[in-house]
Amino acid sequence: MFEFGDTFKEQANFALFWVLAIDGLFLALIAFCLIFFTYRYHKSRNLKPKNIEGHVGLEVLWTVVPTIIVMWFFYIGWEGYKTDRAVPDGAMVVEVTAYKWGWNFKYPNGKSSDNIYLPVNKPVKFILHTKDVVHSFYLPEFRTKRDAMPGYENFVWIKPEKTGEFNLYCTEYCGLNHWNMNRKVFVVSDNEFNAWLNTAPEHLDGPAVYAKHCAVCHSNDGSAKVGPSFKGVFGKNETVLINDVESNVEVNKDYIYESIRKPGAAVVKGFGNAMPSFEGTLSDKEIENVADYIESLK
Ligand code: CUA
Numbered sequence: 001m002f003e004f005g006d007t008f009k010e011q012a013n014f015a016l017f018w019v020l021a022i023d024g025l026f027l028a029l030i031a032f033c034l035i036f037f038t039y040r041y042h043k044s045r046n047l048k049p050k051n052i053e054g055h056v057g058l059e060v061l062w063t064v065v066p067t068i069i070v071m072w073f074f075y076i077g078w079e080g081y082k083t084d085r086a087v088p089d090g091a092m093v094v095e096v097t098a099y100k101w102g103w104n105f106k107y108p109n110g111k112s113s114d115n116i117y118l119p120v121n122k123p124v125k126f127i128l129h130t131k132d133v134v135h136s137f138y139l140p141e142f143r144t145k146r147d148a149m150p151g152y153e154n155f156v157w158i159k160p161e162k163t164g165e166f167n168l169y170c171t172e173y174c175g176l177n178h179w180n181m182n183r184k185v186f187v188v189s190d191n192e193f194n195a196w197l198n199t200a201p202e203h204l205d206g207p208a209v210y211a212k213h214c215a216v217c218h219s220n221d222g223s224a225k226v227g228p229s230f231k232g233v234f235g236k237n238e239t240v241l242i243n244d245v246e247s248n249v250e251v252n253k254d255y256i257y258e259s260i261r262k263p264g265a266a267v268v269k270g271f272g273n274a275m276p277s278f279e280g281t282l283s284d285k286e287i288e289n290v291a292d293y294i295e296s297l298k
Helices: 008-040 056-085 190-197 206-214 253-261 284-296
Strands: 092-099 102-106 116-119 124-130 135-139 144-148 154-158 164-170 183-188 237-242 245-250
Touching: 008 056, 008 144, 008 154, 092 116, 092 135, 092 144, 116 190, 124 135, 124 144, 144 154, 183 190, 206 284, 253 284
Parallel strands: 092 124, 116 183
Antiparallel strands: 092 102, 124 154, 135 144, 135 164, 164 183, 237 245
């Protein structure tokens, strides 16, 4: 109850406790006065009104007490702010890249993932980037959120104190598939974490890459979503815009590879260019796999 704590989460909980406690106190006080005055000054008691000139003691009391309360809240907030900005020495750094619509997390040894894995009881600093619009990195379990903003390097740090599975949300409305930015935070023991960190990521096969990264914007049944459907697209002649100039391309492997790595290079007419580059998010092998998968969708 009086433990201030040394992580932002503990301090946020501490602040919440005090705000609720003082709110509760005032709720009780106001409800008591309401009921008591209604009873005491009911007209059936025929009380005579009298003039009250003022009461210095009372006025001092209701000036001083609220001032102390709000200064106390300010102090808690200030301490929380200082904690939030002071990343502990030796914190593990995870580079976060948000995009429409997903996340990429890059660890110090170069491994990347699209959910977060963390060792328990170790501080971790997230450096936040975005490939396009503003996204917001929200970790309710850790009582914190921070915006990922274009052209600005933001950060937030946490220290998970128990193992388990927690949620990550994007909490800035970032367009049509904002809903698709929910991910997991897996907090595991040191050993489990090191084992995970030092295992090369397995390459997903075509359908798995599709399900995980493409399906949110490209259907495989012929219906148009944010982007063109993958069904029947392979081998087709498409009208595309290259630097705003119309031309024709055959959808072959080279066009697909280019569209994954440089989505803006040749955009199919009638669609906007909402897609981020998947260079670095997908391995070369995965790009080949998904291209094979697109080819198979006759
Ligand atoms: Cu990203 Cu909402």
